[in-house]
Amino acid sequence: MIKILFVCHGNICRSPMGEYVLKDMVRKRGLADRFEIDSAAVSREEIGNPVYPPARREMAKHGVACGGHAARQVTMADYRHFDRIYYMDRSNARFLARMLPADPEKIRPLLPHDVADPWYTGNFSETWDDIVAGCEAILEEFA
8 A cells, every 4th residue: 555645734725636636546547445645734724624615626627526624734643654745845845844754755845846835826727737747746656
């Protein structure tokens, strides 16, 4: 079982998009039984909140459902449990460096560049494209 965790600031936009997009991709490829996929936040600001409505709408445009999500903060137990932790931007990396052991084999950026935070940009389509590219790269590596 390959265990993947996506991390962003609040766990209501980018990281749940990563979680649900990758879940959709592995399901469509018949690989769902080989993966465990989840998401979390570096902050506590949005704990318990669902996926942000514009992020939910962007995923729905592409046929990806995201029901039942409740934002949560990353923990040391996550570090021990997951094989890979993918963060969305350098700010997330700085928070993770204070929260978890340094482990560049396990804790990595999703892309070589920051995934723009649609909370601030409002451009959920651009974020979608970045998330899809990152998830495809994950599947190339593990599937």
